[in-house]
Amino acid sequence: MSQLYFTPGPAELYPTVAQHIQTALAEQVGSISHRSAAFRKIYQHTDEQLRALLNIPSSHAILFTGSATEIWERVIQNCVEFESFHCVNGSFSQKFYDTANDLKKFTHLFEKPLGQGFDYDDFVKVTDGTTEDTSGKVKIPDYVELVGLTANETSTGVQMRGVDINKLKRSYRSKLFCVDMVSSAPYHSLDFEEVDSAFFSVQKSFGLPAGLGVWIVNEKCLAKAESLKAKDNVIGSYHSLPSLWKNYKNFETPETPNVWNIYLLGKVAEDMNRVGIETIRRETDAKAKKIYDFLEKTEGYEPYVKNPDHRSPTVAVANTIESSKELIERIKKEGMIVGSGYGKAKDSQIRIANFPAVSMEQVERLLQAMKPV
Structure with a gap:
């Protein structure tokens, strides 16, 4: 697949x-x-x-x-x-x-x-x-x-x-x-x-x-x-x-x-x-809002960056209660791959790229797969 x-x-x-x-x-x-x-x-x-x-x-x-x-x-x-x-x-x-x-x-x-x-x-x-x-x-x-x-x-x-x-x-x-x-x-x-x-x-x-x-x-x-x-x-x-x-x-x-x-x-x-750079920025912001809203409101997740002004619109990092390795494997079975945390945070975080190549519909599909089982 x-x-x-x-x-x-x-x-x-x-x-x-x-x-x-x-x-x-x-x-x-x-x-x-x-x-x-x-x-x-x-x-x-x-x-x-x-x-x-x-x-x-x-x-x-x-x-x-x-x-x-x-x-x-x-x-x-x-x-x-x-x-x-x-x-x-x-x-x-x-x-x-x-x-x-x-x-x-x-x-x-x-x-x-x-x-x-x-x-x-x-x-x-x-x-x-x-x-x-x-x-x-x-x-x-x-x-x-x-x-x-x-x-x-x-x-x-x-x-x-x-x-x-x-x-x-x-x-x-x-x-x-x-x-x-x-x-x-x-x-x-x-x-x-x-x-x-x-x-x-x-x-x-x-x-x-x-x-x-x-x-x-x-x-x-x-x-x-x-x-x-x-x-x-x-x-x-x-x-x-x-x-x-x-x-x-x-x-x-x-x-x-x-x-x-x-x-x-x-x-x-x-x-x-x-497409237009302003459209790309607007779409990136809309997808980022969707991701961070999910991380704030869904049990088992929280945004790693606490200050909203400092949260990256293009790379969202989440703290996870579930082992990040297990979570990544679970998401992979749904046909999607997210990044692990970097360095010492590898086992406790995931990183989600929000680049222009992915659409709002694909982001929504990812967030659905991320919901706690």
Whole structure:
């Protein structure tokens, strides 16, 4: 029996992917050179569709890597000479922070307990050299070059709302802001006139096979990388930001990339543009409300994230009384697969992906299967 995947990545394939794979086979996409006009056309199409979907201005490039995990390293190498600042409240934001430490940067940490999120009001606002009352709030240090934020912590189902990210950047305009939106793009609305860099992988909300990272990055980051290179800092080799950007200007890549997934991403982004990003966000919110209402009202469940403002619309995490392993097996018998809790929470939580690939009717079917026996 075919399974329906509510796992937080890899996830259910977007409904049109199978059709696009057939077209790619017919067009022999897997055989073309990454130095060919055919590939440049594919790259340009994907660039245009993502730019329209996420409202990305011309000041930003859209670059491709092997994974989102790789981008943690590229960002730190290319945008930080000495100091970075990280908001950590889960395993993936922790790994971004750990990457900076591994690369021998001086790291500042603002940490919250698992299940709790960050708001604009957690921070001291700094504008034109003036600050507000600092009591009980965190100030991003003056010498920090880059601020690393996680829009959607996949391990715990906690979001930092786009409005808070955008407002925080406006209070610290001199610093580079990089946002991990791995499991929330295209849902999260970021102001790319302000946010310098963001990244995601395609096997989550875009509903594609794994194997492609997408790095959205602006000219300020490029200038920083070039200044570091001029000082003989190590910023990487063929996947350094200047190298990626130089090739991007011709819609090429430094090496043979995942041409299949770049092609598929462009097609799925085009499909999403036909639906409309506001419709996608509205439908995501409606499905999320249905899921969280069920978790709050059904015996044996509770939302892990207590503050509704911090609950992720795209990855809902639930505490379960029933063994999560037994629950997952029970749901699997009904033709659906949900994710287990992450790390130490594996046996006491489940994670439900609420990506655009699944419909309201499918969510309702899942919740029916989740009812206590």
